[in-house]
Amino acid sequence: MALSTPAGYRALDGKSLPQYLLDLDDVRRLLGGKPEQWTVREVGDGNLNLVFIVEGPAGGVCVKQALPYVRAAGESWPMPLERAFFESSYYTAVAPYVGGLIPTIYNYSPTLYCTVMERLTPHVIQRREMIAGRRHPKASPDVAEYIARASFFTSDLAGAFERKMDMTAIFAKNQPPVRITIELIFADPYRTNPRNRWTSPQLDEVCADFHRDGPLKAAAARFGDKFLSEAQALIHGDLHTGSVMVTPTDTRVIDPEFVMMGPVGFDLGAYMGNLLLSWYSQPGHATAADDRKAMQAWILEQVTIFWETFRDRFxxxxxxxxxxxxxxxSMFPAPSDVPFLEGARRAYVDSLFADMLGFGACKMIRRILGFAHNIDFEWIKDQDRRGAAETGALLMARTLLTHPEQFHSISDVVAAVPYFVRKPGAAGAPIRL
Structure with missing residues:
Protein backbone atom coordinates (compact mmCIF):
# COMPACT_ATOMS: atom_id res chain seq x y z
CA MET A 1 0.00 0.00 0.00
CA ALA A 2 1.42 3.37 -1.05
CA LEU A 3 2.11 5.86 1.71
CA SER A 4 0.48 9.28 1.62
CA THR A 5 2.97 12.15 1.25
CA PRO A 6 2.55 15.96 1.10
CA ALA A 7 2.10 17.72 -2.23
CA GLY A 8 5.46 18.35 -3.87
CA TYR A 9 7.35 15.69 -1.92
CA ARG A 10 9.28 13.06 -3.83
CA ALA A 11 12.11 10.80 -2.86
CA LEU A 12 15.30 12.00 -4.56
CA ASP A 13 17.63 9.73 -6.50
CA GLY A 14 20.79 9.96 -8.56
CA LYS A 15 18.93 11.45 -11.50
CA SER A 16 16.65 13.98 -9.79
CA LEU A 17 19.07 15.23 -7.14
CA PRO A 18 21.41 17.18 -9.48
CA GLN A 19 18.46 19.12 -10.92
CA TYR A 20 17.29 20.02 -7.43
CA LEU A 21 20.76 21.24 -6.44
CA LEU A 22 21.10 23.21 -9.67
CA ASP A 23 18.40 25.59 -8.42
CA LEU A 24 20.32 26.36 -5.21
CA ASP A 25 22.74 29.11 -6.20
CA ASP A 26 25.14 28.77 -3.27
CA VAL A 27 25.30 25.00 -3.60
CA ARG A 28 25.74 25.14 -7.38
CA ARG A 29 28.71 27.49 -6.96
CA LEU A 30 30.19 25.32 -4.22
CA LEU A 31 30.06 22.22 -6.46
CA GLY A 32 31.32 24.03 -9.55
CA GLY A 33 30.93 22.92 -13.13
CA LYS A 34 27.70 21.59 -14.59
CA PRO A 35 25.33 18.87 -13.32
CA GLU A 36 26.63 16.36 -15.84
CA GLN A 37 30.04 16.76 -14.15
CA TRP A 38 28.65 15.95 -10.70
CA THR A 39 28.83 12.48 -9.20
CA VAL A 40 26.09 11.27 -6.87
CA ARG A 41 26.46 8.38 -4.43
CA GLU A 42 23.76 7.14 -2.03
CA VAL A 43 25.67 6.25 1.14
CA GLY A 44 22.98 5.98 3.81
CA ASP A 45 23.57 2.97 6.02
CA GLY A 46 21.39 4.07 8.94
CA ASN A 47 17.90 3.05 9.91
CA LEU A 48 15.87 6.04 8.72
CA ASN A 49 16.97 8.24 5.81
CA LEU A 50 18.40 8.66 2.34
CA VAL A 51 21.91 10.14 2.41
CA PHE A 52 23.76 11.25 -0.72
CA ILE A 53 27.26 12.52 -1.34
CA VAL A 54 27.44 14.86 -4.33
CA GLU A 55 30.84 15.91 -5.67
CA GLY A 56 31.65 18.44 -8.36
CA PRO A 57 34.81 19.92 -9.85
CA ALA A 58 35.07 22.51 -7.06
CA GLY A 59 33.71 20.76 -3.98
CA GLY A 60 31.08 18.50 -2.47
CA VAL A 61 27.98 18.45 -0.31
CA CYS A 62 26.03 15.91 1.70
CA VAL A 63 22.28 15.67 1.13
CA LYS A 64 20.02 14.02 3.69
CA GLN A 65 16.35 13.38 2.97
CA ALA A 66 13.69 11.93 5.23
CA LEU A 67 11.62 9.03 3.95
CA PRO A 68 7.99 8.59 5.02
CA TYR A 69 8.89 5.35 6.78
CA VAL A 70 11.65 3.72 8.80
CA ARG A 71 14.13 2.71 6.15
CA ALA A 72 15.36 -0.33 8.08
CA ALA A 73 11.82 -1.71 8.30
CA GLY A 74 10.25 -0.49 5.05
CA GLU A 75 6.81 0.96 4.36
CA SER A 76 5.22 -1.25 7.00
CA TRP A 77 6.59 1.18 9.62
CA PRO A 78 5.49 4.72 8.66
CA MET A 79 7.50 7.66 10.01
CA PRO A 80 6.54 11.34 9.58
CA LEU A 81 8.73 13.37 7.27
CA GLU A 82 8.71 16.28 9.72
CA ARG A 83 11.68 14.81 11.57
CA ALA A 84 13.85 16.55 8.96
CA PHE A 85 12.43 19.91 10.08
CA PHE A 86 13.27 19.18 13.70
CA GLU A 87 16.79 18.13 12.78
CA SER A 88 17.33 21.36 10.86
CA SER A 89 15.84 23.35 13.75
CA TYR A 90 18.15 21.63 16.21
CA TYR A 91 21.23 22.62 14.20
CA THR A 92 19.98 26.21 14.17
CA ALA A 93 19.36 26.19 17.93
CA VAL A 94 22.77 24.84 19.00
CA ALA A 95 25.00 26.35 16.31
CA PRO A 96 25.74 29.54 18.31
CA TYR A 97 27.10 27.45 21.17
CA VAL A 98 28.87 24.47 19.60
CA GLY A 99 30.58 26.21 16.67
CA GLY A 100 32.57 23.89 14.46
CA LEU A 101 31.42 20.70 16.20
CA ILE A 102 28.50 20.33 13.75
CA PRO A 103 28.45 20.45 9.95
CA THR A 104 27.61 23.70 8.17
CA ILE A 105 24.02 23.73 6.87
CA TYR A 106 23.57 25.20 3.38
CA ASN A 107 19.88 24.67 2.71
CA TYR A 108 16.73 23.06 4.07
CA SER A 109 13.70 22.32 1.88
CA PRO A 110 10.38 22.18 3.77
CA THR A 111 8.78 20.61 0.68
CA LEU A 112 11.26 17.79 0.14
CA TYR A 113 12.20 17.46 3.84
CA CYS A 114 15.75 17.58 2.65
CA THR A 115 18.88 19.16 4.15
CA VAL A 116 21.97 20.09 2.17
CA MET A 117 24.99 20.32 4.40
CA GLU A 118 28.76 20.36 4.47
CA ARG A 119 30.47 17.35 2.94
CA LEU A 120 32.67 16.20 5.78
CA THR A 121 35.94 14.97 4.37
CA PRO A 122 38.23 13.22 5.15
CA HIS A 123 36.00 12.51 8.15
CA VAL A 124 34.92 8.95 8.91
CA ILE A 125 32.38 7.47 11.32
CA GLN A 126 33.94 7.00 14.75
CA ARG A 127 32.29 3.60 15.27
CA ARG A 128 33.90 2.18 12.14
CA GLU A 129 37.29 3.50 13.16
CA MET A 130 37.03 1.85 16.57
CA ILE A 131 36.03 -1.45 14.98
CA ALA A 132 39.17 -1.18 12.85
CA GLY A 133 41.25 -0.52 15.98
CA ARG A 134 42.08 3.05 15.04
CA ARG A 135 42.24 5.74 17.71
CA HIS A 136 41.07 9.35 17.57
CA PRO A 137 42.06 11.00 20.84
CA LYS A 138 40.14 14.22 20.14
CA ALA A 139 36.78 12.54 19.68
CA SER A 140 35.70 11.83 23.26
CA PRO A 141 36.75 15.19 24.74
CA ASP A 142 35.18 16.98 21.75
CA VAL A 143 31.89 15.14 22.20
CA ALA A 144 32.00 15.95 25.92
CA GLU A 145 32.55 19.63 25.07
CA TYR A 146 29.68 19.45 22.60
CA ILE A 147 27.22 17.99 25.12
CA ALA A 148 28.33 20.42 27.81
CA ARG A 149 27.80 23.46 25.59
CA ALA A 150 24.64 22.32 23.80
CA SER A 151 22.93 21.24 27.01
CA PHE A 152 24.05 24.06 29.29
CA PHE A 153 23.14 26.89 26.94
CA THR A 154 19.68 25.45 26.20
CA SER A 155 18.87 24.90 29.89
CA ASP A 156 17.32 27.06 32.60
CA LEU A 157 20.81 27.51 34.04
CA ALA A 158 21.86 29.77 31.17
CA GLY A 159 18.73 31.59 30.06
CA ALA A 160 15.24 32.77 30.89
CA PHE A 161 12.61 30.08 31.25
CA GLU A 162 10.56 31.67 28.44
CA ARG A 163 13.28 30.81 25.94
CA LYS A 164 13.34 27.17 26.99
CA MET A 165 9.57 26.97 26.92
CA ASP A 166 9.59 28.35 23.40
CA MET A 167 12.02 25.61 22.40
CA THR A 168 9.83 23.08 24.17
CA ALA A 169 6.82 24.23 22.16
CA ILE A 170 8.72 23.62 18.92
CA PHE A 171 10.37 20.31 19.67
CA ALA A 172 7.48 18.79 21.64
CA LYS A 173 5.92 18.00 18.26
CA ASN A 174 8.78 15.68 17.34
CA GLN A 175 6.84 12.81 18.86
CA PRO A 176 7.39 9.75 16.60
CA PRO A 177 11.14 9.49 17.39
CA VAL A 178 10.27 9.74 21.08
CA ARG A 179 7.82 6.88 20.61
CA ILE A 180 10.58 4.84 19.00
CA THR A 181 12.94 5.65 21.86
CA ILE A 182 10.54 4.84 24.67
CA GLU A 183 9.59 1.51 23.11
CA LEU A 184 12.87 0.31 21.64
CA ILE A 185 15.11 1.39 24.53
CA PHE A 186 13.07 1.30 27.69
CA ALA A 187 10.48 -1.43 27.04
CA ASP A 188 11.02 -3.88 24.17
CA PRO A 189 14.33 -5.44 25.36
CA TYR A 190 12.58 -6.51 28.57
CA ARG A 191 9.49 -8.09 26.99
CA THR A 192 8.49 -10.36 24.13
CA ASN A 193 8.21 -8.37 20.92
CA PRO A 194 8.53 -9.57 17.30
CA ARG A 195 10.89 -6.67 16.55
CA ASN A 196 13.48 -7.98 18.99
CA ARG A 197 16.38 -10.09 17.88
CA TRP A 198 19.58 -11.36 19.46
CA THR A 199 22.44 -13.75 18.79
CA SER A 200 20.75 -17.11 19.07
CA PRO A 201 21.15 -19.61 20.61
CA GLN A 202 24.10 -18.03 22.42
CA LEU A 203 21.99 -15.37 24.15
CA ASP A 204 18.71 -17.25 24.49
CA GLU A 205 19.19 -17.94 28.19
CA VAL A 206 20.43 -14.42 28.95
CA CYS A 207 17.50 -12.86 27.13
CA ALA A 208 14.99 -15.01 28.99
CA ASP A 209 16.69 -14.12 32.26
CA PHE A 210 16.41 -10.39 31.49
CA HIS A 211 12.70 -10.82 30.75
CA ARG A 212 12.25 -12.41 34.18
CA ASP A 213 14.39 -9.90 36.09
CA GLY A 214 11.94 -7.73 38.03
CA PRO A 215 14.50 -5.34 39.58
CA LEU A 216 16.11 -4.81 36.17
CA LYS A 217 12.80 -4.06 34.49
CA ALA A 218 11.78 -1.67 37.26
CA ALA A 219 15.10 0.18 36.92
CA ALA A 220 14.77 0.43 33.13
CA ALA A 221 11.18 1.69 33.50
CA ARG A 222 12.36 4.32 36.00
CA PHE A 223 14.81 5.67 33.45
CA GLY A 224 12.09 5.58 30.82
CA ASP A 225 10.05 7.79 33.11
CA LYS A 226 13.00 10.16 33.61
CA PHE A 227 13.43 10.32 29.84
CA LEU A 228 9.81 11.40 29.39
CA SER A 229 9.49 13.74 32.36
CA GLU A 230 12.78 15.61 32.83
CA ALA A 231 13.10 18.42 30.28
CA GLN A 232 16.46 19.76 31.43
CA ALA A 233 17.80 20.92 28.07
CA LEU A 234 17.68 20.42 24.32
CA ILE A 235 19.23 17.01 23.70
CA HIS A 236 20.46 15.33 20.54
CA GLY A 237 18.57 12.14 21.38
CA ASP A 238 20.75 9.63 19.51
CA LEU A 239 24.34 10.62 20.22
CA HIS A 240 26.36 7.43 19.83
CA THR A 241 29.67 6.65 18.12
CA GLY A 242 27.79 6.21 14.84
CA SER A 243 26.65 9.84 15.06
CA VAL A 244 30.18 11.21 15.34
CA MET A 245 32.49 11.84 12.39
CA VAL A 246 36.19 12.22 13.06
CA THR A 247 39.62 13.01 11.72
CA PRO A 248 42.78 13.17 13.83
CA THR A 249 42.19 16.91 14.27
CA ASP A 250 38.42 17.45 13.95
CA THR A 251 35.16 16.06 15.35
CA ARG A 252 31.60 16.65 14.14
CA VAL A 253 28.28 15.51 15.61
CA ILE A 254 25.59 14.55 13.08
CA ASP A 255 22.07 13.03 12.83
CA PRO A 256 20.05 14.83 15.54
CA GLU A 257 16.58 13.92 14.23
CA PHE A 258 15.67 12.41 17.63
CA VAL A 259 16.01 15.86 19.21
CA MET A 260 13.79 16.73 22.17
CA MET A 261 13.79 18.63 25.42
CA GLY A 262 15.00 15.97 27.80
CA PRO A 263 17.49 14.81 30.43
CA VAL A 264 21.12 15.74 29.78
CA GLY A 265 22.18 12.32 31.06
CA PHE A 266 20.54 10.66 28.06
CA ASP A 267 23.07 12.07 25.59
CA LEU A 268 25.88 11.39 28.05
CA GLY A 269 24.75 7.81 28.53
CA ALA A 270 24.30 7.15 24.83
CA TYR A 271 27.90 8.03 24.08
CA MET A 272 29.42 6.41 27.16
CA GLY A 273 27.38 3.24 26.65
CA ASN A 274 28.60 2.95 23.10
CA LEU A 275 32.21 3.33 24.21
CA LEU A 276 31.63 0.39 26.55
CA LEU A 277 30.00 -1.63 23.78
CA SER A 278 33.11 -1.02 21.69
CA TRP A 279 35.27 -2.25 24.58
CA TYR A 280 33.38 -5.52 24.82
CA SER A 281 33.41 -6.01 21.04
CA GLN A 282 37.15 -5.60 20.60
CA PRO A 283 38.17 -9.28 21.13
CA GLY A 284 35.82 -10.20 18.29
CA HIS A 285 37.89 -8.04 15.93
CA ALA A 286 41.28 -9.23 17.17
CA THR A 287 43.85 -10.68 14.81
CA ALA A 288 47.08 -12.59 15.25
CA ALA A 289 48.92 -9.29 14.91
CA ASP A 290 46.68 -7.33 17.29
CA ASP A 291 44.89 -8.86 20.27
CA ARG A 292 43.13 -5.52 20.82
CA LYS A 293 44.08 -5.34 24.51
CA ALA A 294 45.87 -2.03 23.97
CA MET A 295 42.76 -0.74 22.19
CA GLN A 296 40.61 -1.80 25.11
CA ALA A 297 42.87 0.01 27.56
CA TRP A 298 42.65 3.13 25.37
CA ILE A 299 38.85 2.94 25.26
CA LEU A 300 38.64 2.88 29.05
CA GLU A 301 40.86 5.93 29.13
CA GLN A 302 38.37 7.63 26.79
CA VAL A 303 35.48 6.77 29.10
CA THR A 304 37.26 8.62 31.91
CA ILE A 305 38.29 11.52 29.68
CA PHE A 306 34.76 11.85 28.33
CA TRP A 307 33.09 12.16 31.72
CA GLU A 308 35.78 14.32 33.33
CA THR A 309 35.83 16.70 30.37
CA PHE A 310 32.07 17.06 30.43
CA ARG A 311 31.99 17.61 34.20
CA ASP A 312 34.74 20.22 34.16
CA ARG A 313 33.41 22.09 31.13
CA PHE A 314 29.79 22.09 32.32
CA SER A 330 21.48 37.34 42.41
CA MET A 331 20.54 34.83 45.10
CA PHE A 332 24.20 34.28 45.99
CA PRO A 333 25.83 37.76 46.16
CA ALA A 334 27.93 37.32 49.30
CA PRO A 335 31.30 35.55 49.46
CA SER A 336 29.81 33.34 52.16
CA ASP A 337 27.25 32.11 49.60
CA VAL A 338 29.88 30.74 47.23
CA PRO A 339 30.48 27.37 48.95
CA PHE A 340 26.76 26.66 49.04
CA LEU A 341 26.25 27.53 45.38
CA GLU A 342 29.28 25.49 44.40
CA GLY A 343 27.96 22.57 46.43
CA ALA A 344 24.64 22.80 44.61
CA ARG A 345 26.40 22.85 41.26
CA ARG A 346 28.43 19.76 42.09
CA ALA A 347 25.34 17.95 43.35
CA TYR A 348 23.60 18.78 40.07
CA VAL A 349 26.49 17.36 38.06
CA ASP A 350 26.62 14.29 40.30
CA SER A 351 22.99 13.66 39.39
CA LEU A 352 23.94 13.85 35.71
CA PHE A 353 26.63 11.22 36.37
CA ALA A 354 24.06 8.87 37.89
CA ASP A 355 21.73 9.48 34.95
CA MET A 356 24.54 8.83 32.48
CA LEU A 357 25.15 5.38 33.96
CA GLY A 358 21.49 4.39 33.94
CA PHE A 359 20.72 5.68 30.47
CA GLY A 360 23.99 4.24 29.18
CA ALA A 361 23.05 0.82 30.51
CA CYS A 362 19.66 0.98 28.80
CA LYS A 363 21.33 1.92 25.53
CA MET A 364 23.73 -1.01 25.83
CA ILE A 365 20.93 -3.52 26.44
CA ARG A 366 18.76 -2.30 23.57
CA ARG A 367 21.64 -2.67 21.09
CA ILE A 368 21.95 -6.37 21.93
CA LEU A 369 18.43 -7.60 22.74
CA GLY A 370 16.29 -5.10 20.84
CA PHE A 371 15.54 -4.09 17.26
CA ALA A 372 18.49 -1.97 16.06
CA HIS A 373 21.92 -3.46 16.69
CA ASN A 374 25.48 -2.10 16.47
CA ILE A 375 27.94 -3.21 13.84
CA ASP A 376 30.50 -3.39 16.67
CA PHE A 377 28.99 -6.82 17.37
CA GLU A 378 27.19 -7.54 14.09
CA TRP A 379 30.47 -7.60 12.20
CA ILE A 380 31.85 -10.38 14.44
CA LYS A 381 31.21 -13.38 12.21
CA ASP A 382 31.89 -16.09 14.80
CA GLN A 383 28.63 -16.30 16.73
CA ASP A 384 30.25 -17.80 19.81
CA ARG A 385 32.72 -14.92 20.01
CA ARG A 386 29.95 -12.41 19.37
CA GLY A 387 27.70 -13.98 21.99
CA ALA A 388 30.48 -13.98 24.57
CA ALA A 389 31.22 -10.30 23.93
CA GLU A 390 27.54 -9.35 24.07
CA THR A 391 26.98 -11.33 27.26
CA GLY A 392 29.75 -9.41 29.01
CA ALA A 393 28.24 -6.10 27.93
CA LEU A 394 24.79 -7.16 29.10
CA LEU A 395 26.05 -8.21 32.53
CA MET A 396 27.86 -4.91 32.96
CA ALA A 397 24.76 -2.98 31.90
CA ARG A 398 22.55 -4.90 34.30
CA THR A 399 24.89 -4.09 37.18
CA LEU A 400 24.90 -0.40 36.27
CA LEU A 401 21.10 -0.40 36.32
CA THR A 402 20.38 -2.55 39.36
CA HIS A 403 23.33 -1.70 41.61
CA PRO A 404 24.04 2.01 41.06
CA GLU A 405 25.29 2.29 44.63
CA GLN A 406 28.50 0.54 43.51
CA PHE A 407 29.49 3.42 41.24
CA HIS A 408 30.44 6.64 42.98
CA SER A 409 32.93 7.82 40.35
CA ILE A 410 33.96 7.13 36.79
CA SER A 411 36.91 5.21 38.22
CA ASP A 412 34.45 2.76 39.77
CA VAL A 413 32.87 2.20 36.36
CA VAL A 414 36.19 1.68 34.59
CA ALA A 415 37.38 -0.72 37.29
CA ALA A 416 34.23 -2.85 36.94
CA VAL A 417 34.28 -3.24 33.16
CA PRO A 418 36.96 -5.97 32.86
CA TYR A 419 35.14 -8.20 35.34
CA PHE A 420 32.20 -8.77 33.01
CA VAL A 421 33.79 -10.86 30.27
CA ARG A 422 33.33 -14.42 29.09
CA LYS A 423 35.36 -16.68 26.90
CA PRO A 424 33.50 -17.93 23.83
CA GLY A 425 31.38 -20.93 24.73
CA ALA A 426 32.03 -20.59 28.45
CA ALA A 427 29.24 -21.11 30.96
CA GLY A 428 28.85 -19.94 34.54
CA ALA A 429 30.07 -16.72 36.13
CA PRO A 430 31.98 -14.10 34.16
CA ILE A 431 35.74 -14.00 34.56
CA ARG A 432 38.24 -11.17 34.67
CA LEU A 433 40.71 -11.18 31.79
Missing part, protein backbone atom coordinates in the same frame (compact mmCIF):
# COMPACT_ATOMS: atom_id res chain seq x y z
CA UNK A 315 30.81 23.48 35.72
CA UNK A 316 33.06 26.08 34.09
CA UNK A 317 30.25 27.22 31.79
CA UNK A 318 27.89 27.47 34.73
CA UNK A 319 30.33 29.55 36.78
CA UNK A 320 30.88 32.02 33.94
CA UNK A 321 27.40 32.11 32.35
CA UNK A 322 24.94 31.88 35.25
CA UNK A 323 22.28 33.97 33.51
CA UNK A 324 19.31 31.67 33.90
CA UNK A 325 16.26 31.52 36.10
CA UNK A 326 17.55 28.36 37.79
CA UNK A 327 20.05 29.12 40.57
CA UNK A 328 20.07 32.87 39.73
CA UNK A 329 23.34 34.57 40.58
Missing amino acids: LALWRSNANGDAYPA
